[in-house]
Amino acid sequence: MASNPTLICIPDISGFTRFMSDTNIELSAKVIPALLNKIIYANEIGLRVSEIEGDAILFFKKGPLPPFQDLINQCKSFFTQFYQQLEVLSQQYSDERGIDQVPKLGLKIILHFGKNVESVQIGNRIKLMGEDVIIAHRLLKNDIKEDEYLLISEQVLNQYKDEVIKRNFGWGDLQDEGERYKHLGDINYSYVKMRKLLE
Template identity: 75%
Template sequence: MVSKSTLICIPDISGFTRFMSDTDIELSARVIPSLLNEIIYANEINLKVSEIEGDAVLFFRKGQLPPFVDLIDQCKTFFSQFYNQLDVLTKKYSEEKGIDNIPKLGLKIILHYGENVESVQIGNRIKLMGEDVIIAHRLLKNDIKEDEYLLISEDLLNQYEDSTIERNFDWGEFQDNEQVYKHIGEINYSYIKMYKLLD
């Protein structure tokens, strides 16, 4: 096992459970893998895939962090490519099967950074373990009342100089929040609504 400072990135499909229950298995077996593949192929900052978790991809990157602007641009690329593919699939299956519920899906992205991450080789995959992996996954469960957002933990933001972090964007504004998790405690984070990128 190798422990090293690690960037964790989890793009997660919102509305997955509802979509799976409202859609026949044949359609869902085509739509969800297509969207996850689009996310994986949109990776431009040398993130590694640890796991595909049903409705999410667990990316990681060890060592030096990318510049903050590159990290944000990567998340914007994940988001735009996801929705471009969603539009393609919606049109395709609306024409073929008269289905119009695919747009209920959304995308949220969790970014976290920590030193408590262990890498374990299992087959041809790297399994991530440790408290910071747990924290990243717990951050998916939060009080944000949106289906499309980017959440960045305070631990990750602290790795960048304040001057390099633009807290206001032409497509939204970061908001600060915190969440208390059992056995972990309070985790501070900032988030930004992503839906304005669709305008």
């Protein structure tokens, strides 16, 4: 096992549970894999896939972080290509029962960075373990009143302290928030709403 500074990125499909309960299994078995594949193939900064978790992908990248703007552009690409695929799927399966639930799906993205990450080879996959992996997953449970957003933990932003971080991305402003989690304490983060990217 090796412990290294690691970027964790989790694109997570919001509305997944509702979609699965309101849609027949044949349609959901076509739609969800197509959306997850679109996200995987939109990766342009060398992220690796650790796990596919039903409605989410656990990406990671060990070693130096990419430039901040490259990281933001990658998340923007995940989001826009996800919605392009949603539109394609809506048209492709327009005659199927339950397709009206597809537009209700959204995407949220979690970015976290930590040094307490260990990687273990299980089969042909790398399993990530450690407190920072737990933190990244816990950050999916927050008080943000949006279905589409990019959440960046304080630990990620601190890695770019020598860079000038523009808090206005042109399509949204970073807003500071925080949560208290049992056993983990206070976790601070910033987030930006991503819905404006569709306008």
